[in-house]
Amino acid sequence: xxxxxxxxxxxxxxxxKYCGGCGHGIINRIIGELIDEKKCLDDTVMVWPIGCSxxxxxxxxxxxxCALHGRAPAVGTGLKRAEPxxxxxxxxxxxxxxxxxMAEIIHAAIRGExxxxxxxNNAIYGMTGGQMAPTTLEGQRTTTSPFGRAIExxxxxxxxxxxxxxxxxxxxxxxxxxNTPANVAAAKRAINKAFDLQLAGKGLSFxxxxxxxxTGWGLKPVMAQQWVAEKMMPIYPLGVFKNPEVAK
Amino acid sequence: MAKQFLQGNKALxxxxxxxxxxxxxxxxxxxxxxxxxxxxxQPKERKVTFIQAETEVSAFNMVAGAVAAGRRAMTATSGPxxxxxxxxxxxxxxxxxxxxxxDVMRPGPADGxxxxxxxxxxQVTKGGGHGDYNVIVLAPxxxxxxCDLTRKAFELAEKHGNPVVVLSDSTIAKMCxxxxxxxxxxxxxxxxxxxxxxCKDKRHVITTCGDGAAQxxxxxxxxxxxxxxxxxxxxxxxxxxxxxxxxxxxxxxxxARVALETVEIAREHGLKVxxxxxxxxxxxxxxxxxxxxxxxxxxxELNAGQMVQDVKLSVKNKDDVSYYGRFGGFxxxxxxxxxxxxxxxxxxxxx
Amino acid sequence: xxxxxxxxDRCKECLYCVTFCPKKVLVPGDKxxxxxxxxxxxxxxxxxxxxATCARMCPDGAISVYKDVDKKEV
Numbered sequence: 273x274x275x276x277x278x279x280x281x282x283x284x285x286x287x288x289k290y291c292g293g294c295g296h297g298i299i300n301r302i303i304g305e306l307i308d309e310k311k312c313l314d315d316t317v318m319v320w321p322i323g324c325s326x327x328x329x330x331x332x333x334x335x336x337x338c339a340l341h342g343r344a345p346a347v348g349t350g351l352k353r354a355e356p357x358x359x360x361x362x363x364x365x366x367x368x369x370x371x372x373x374m375a376e377i378i379h380a381a382i383r384g385e386x387x388x389x390x391x392x393n394n395a396i397y398g399m400t401g402g403q404m405a406p407t408t409l410e411g412q413r414t415t416t417s418p419f420g421r422a423i424e425x426x427x428x429x430x431x432x433x434x435x436x437x438x439x440x441x442x443x444x445x446x447x448x449x450x451n452t453p454a455n456v457a458a459a460k461r462a463i464n465k466a467f468d469l470q471l472a473g474k475g476l477s478f479x480x481x482x483x484x485x486x487t488g489w490g491l492k493p494v495m496a497q498q499w500v501a502e503k504m505m506p507i508y509p510l511g512v513f514k515n516p517e518v519a520k
Numbered sequence: 521m522a523k524q525f526l527q528g529n530k531a532l533x534x535x536x537x538x539x540x541x542x543x544x545x546x547x548x549x550x551x552x553x554x555x556x557x558x559x560x561x562q563p564k565e566r567k568v569t570f571i572q573a574e575t576e577v578s579a580f581n582m583v584a585g586a587v588a589a590g591r592r593a594m595t596a597t598s599g600p601x602x603x604x605x606x607x608x609x610x611x612x613x614x615x616x617x618x619x620x621x622x623d624v625m626r627p628g629p630a631d632g633x634x635x636x637x638x639x640x641x642x643q644v645t646k647g648g649g650h651g652d653y654n655v656i657v658l659a660p661x662x663x664x665x666x667c668d669l670t671r672k673a674f675e676l677a678e679k680h681g682n683p684v685v686v687l688s689d690s691t692i693a694k695m696c697x698x699x700x701x702x703x704x705x706x707x708x709x710x711x712x713x714x715x716x717x718x719c720k721d722k723r724h725v726i727t728t729c730g731d732g733a734a735q736x737x738x739x740x741x742x743x744x745x746x747x748x749x750x751x752x753x754x755x756x757x758x759x760x761x762x763x764x765x766x767x768x769x770x771x772x773x774x775x776a777r778v779a780l781e782t783v784e785i786a787r788e789h790g791l792k793v794x795x796x797x798x799x800x801x802x803x804x805x806x807x808x809x810x811x812x813x814x815x816x817x818x819x820x821e822l823n824a825g826q827m828v829q830d831v832k833l834s835v836k837n838k839d840d841v842s843y844y845g846r847f848g849g850f851x852x853x854x855x856x857x858x859x860x861x862x863x864x865x866x867x868x869x870x871x
Numbered sequence: 872x873x874x875x876x877x878x879x880d881r882c883k884e885c886l887y888c889v890t891f892c893p894k895k896v897l898v899p900g901d902k903x904x905x906x907x908x909x910x911x912x913x914x915x916x917x918x919x920x921x922x923a924t925c926a927r928m929c930p931d932g933a934i935s936v937y938k939d940v941d942k943k944e945v
Contacts (some may be wrong), residue, residue, distance in 0.1 A: 273937040277923035279601075288931055292883030292908065297930025314720040322729075331727050332890070334915065335716040337588050338727040340611050343581040346573070350585020350593065353569050353717065354543060358589075359717065376581075379574040453891050453924045471884060487884075495883035 280304030282313050282317045286330045289505025293493020295392060295483025296325050298450045303361065303390075304332065308465055311421050316359045317351055319344045320369055323365035324398045345380035348387045359470060360387035367397045370406040377436075384441025384475035391478065394485035395504060402488040405428045409507055415489070416480040429507055434481040437513035443475040443501075445514040449482040449505070451497040458510075471515055477516070482508055523857065525817040528663045528692045529554035532622065535667040536594055537562070539674050540707040543569045545582035547601060548632045551690040552624035555596035576601035580608035580621070588726055590710020590717055592674055596622035597638045602633065603648075609683060610649030614728040614743065614834040615699070617675035618684075618711055620670070621655075625689040625773075627822075627849050632840050635772055635849030636691040641826035644685050646801040652740060653748050659772040661833035663697035669799075671702050678711045680750050687801065689822070691774035691851065694857040709771045745810075750803055757805035761787070765794030766866055768812060770819045770831050772798045774851065779820055781854035786861060793861060801827070811835040816865060818856060819843040824852075873921040874937040875913040881933035884908035888925035888934060894918040897925060 282304040290297045307313050316334040320326060322341040329336035339347040346360040362380075369377050377389070391504055396414055397403040404414040404421055407429050411420040437445040444466060447498075448459035459481060466477035475502035482504050491499055526534070533555045536544075544559040546552075562568040569586075573579035579595045585592035597605065604624045612619050623644060627637035642648070644657045656676055660666040666688055673684040710717050714726050730736035760769055761783060771779040776797045786793035796817075798805050813836045819828040825843045830839035843862050846852050852860075875896065876919065877888070880903060889897045889911050900909045918944045926934035 274940045275937050276921045276936040277926040278935045279878075283932055287906070290930065292930070293885035294930055296931070298928070301930070301932045308899060317716045317718070319585075320727075326729050327731075329727055333719060333723060335719050335724045337585070337615075337716060337725070337729070338936065339581065339584075340607060340728075341579070343584075343608075346578040346581035347585035347588070349571065349578075350543075350545065350582040350587070351589050353571070353582075354584075354586040354589035354591040354593070355717075358545045358716075375574050378576050379578065382573065382574075440542055453928060456927055493887065494890050497887075 282307035319366035381439040444516040533558035576604040580605035590715030606649035760795035887928040
């Protein structure tokens with residue numbers, strides 16, 4: 273028998289604490305695959321956020337640090353400046369990045385910090401029980417927008433991939449999703465590109481992932497993935513917003 | 521080694537660089553800005569990494585990242601910036617990161633003023649951030665001591681796996697004094713065994729998120745053990761003419777220089793006054809008060825009465841402790857303090 | 872015959888593998904696992920083309936896929 277696919281070796285045996293169908297699980301697994309393929313486990317340091325992925329240090333064999341809420345890009349900056357040869361993966365959700373840590377991610381892009389950022393956008397605060405996020409859609413019901421997000425009170429959802437693309441220091445910005453096999457494959461290609469750019473010493477690489485939150489949205493996983501396509505993609509279109517110029 | 525006439529901030533920054541601390545992240549704030557400026561101005565050959573961070577929140581967390589990687593790194597700020605960094609102080613202590621933070625005090629609260637103050641005593645010694653934790657606090661009173669204690673700060677941080685604050689103030693920061701700078705050294709990388717150097721031989725994880733009450737209580741008990749050890753081993757103070765004194769002044773930092781002169785004036789007038797000068801504010805030098813029962817303690821600080829509380833806790837009879845302070849940026853004169861001593865302790869004012 | 876192995880206790884019954892398999896190999900299971908979920912089973916494994924879509928959609932990394940290289944291609 274030829275092995276077509278096996279659980280990545282970079283992952284520990286630990287069961288993921290994520291809910292069934294969560295986008296974190298798919299992307300965590302993809303990162304594991306890429307670390308295996310690039311054989312870079314020894315030199316990878318992962319910076320985890322506060323959010324549903326706060327325990328993800330338990331899921332990988334790599335060195336890891338869990339930063340305080342929003343601070344992952346700052347901690348990543350300290351790490352990458354101290355150890356430029358390490359592959360630093362900065363992983364954040366929408367509360368962590370777009371709310372608490374907005375200053376940190378913007379200034380990391382301004383400075384062009386040479387690490388890879390993976391932004392998990394599920395339009396809600398998952399870990400704390402489903403509150404509104406800056407990325408929550410207009411009219412979307414959450415525990416802090418029980419009548420639906422009102423633009424008048426809370427403003428418009430935030431498009432991070434487009435914003436990051438504006439900064440010269442951000443060399444690559446793409447938005448992907450994990451709602452279909454084709455999109456999962458594209459997401460892996462994007463994250464692979466981000467890691468390659470870092471290994472080539474380029475500036476900040478940014479991949480935004482539209483991620484289903486079945487529990488937060490009150491939808492079964494397959495329905496949640498449909499919601500990503502029907503509701504999120506019109507507001508958060510997939511695509512490349514900053515093309516890297518990779519010198520081969 | 522030859523002495524140089526140097527400004528406090530610059531001498532401190534130079535000492536940090538000579539101690540191998542080539543990584544600095546900071547946000548400009550009066551009266552500490554000469555420190556980031558000094559780092560920024562270093563020639564390429566000195567291989568300094570300098571980032572002017574967007575906020576102190578970021579700067580402190582960048583320090584956390586670089587220290588987590590096993591390198592010496594530092595930030596410098598003043599009271600308002602230190603307040604922003606409190607979350608990171610809690611974090612770095614829990615994570616066991618040997619970071620060095622310089623706080624150059626200015627008067628608060630809020631935006632306040634920019635001359636000398638000691639109003640950060642509470643916020644650096646009583647935690648100030650979330651949860652049960654302590655950081656080592658070193659309080660120099662001269663430019664020379666600021667250098668000596670900066671060198672020591674890195675050693676202490678790494679010895680105990682705990683952040684250390686070097687607590688300066690506007691006066692020490694801006695004045696120029698004759699200094700003998702320490703020699704240039706290198707240090708062993710990584711600075712601690714849990715540093716994130718990659719998982720080739722062993723995996724390293726730094727996390728401060730609890731995993732249930734039982735695990736988290738155990739985590740905290742380990743922290744408390746660390747603090748108990750520091751309390752036992754690192755209390756430091758200076759005592760000047762204390763043994764036969766009737767009135768012991770208690771002061772730290774720049775105002776201790778004024779207190780020293782006050783001691784001389786008092787002695788000239790036949791009053792037995794001495795000075796107890798805490799050098800570590802945390803751990804507070806309780807041991808210094810042993811055997812001083814029966815004396816009067818005259819606490820002088822540039823705030824509304826912060827260290828005085830720890831003095832009261834350290835002596836047998838707290839009614840023997842009285843406080844005098846100036847705030848807003850004023851530093852009392854030696855004569856002012858001498859007259860205060862005369863007023864309080866019933867001696868007639870002598871000529 | 873190709874093989875699809877699902878780690879029984881790791882599954883959380885999201886049903887992505889069942890939904891996205893192009894050959895409808897997998898069906899919802901009827902045995903409950905340690906986490907309280909019904910792990911799908913490759914009931915129609917004879918149709919499996921070892922594309923590993925199931926494995927690549929699985930948020931828990933619970934699926935392994937193996938190709939039968941001795942199988943004669945028709």
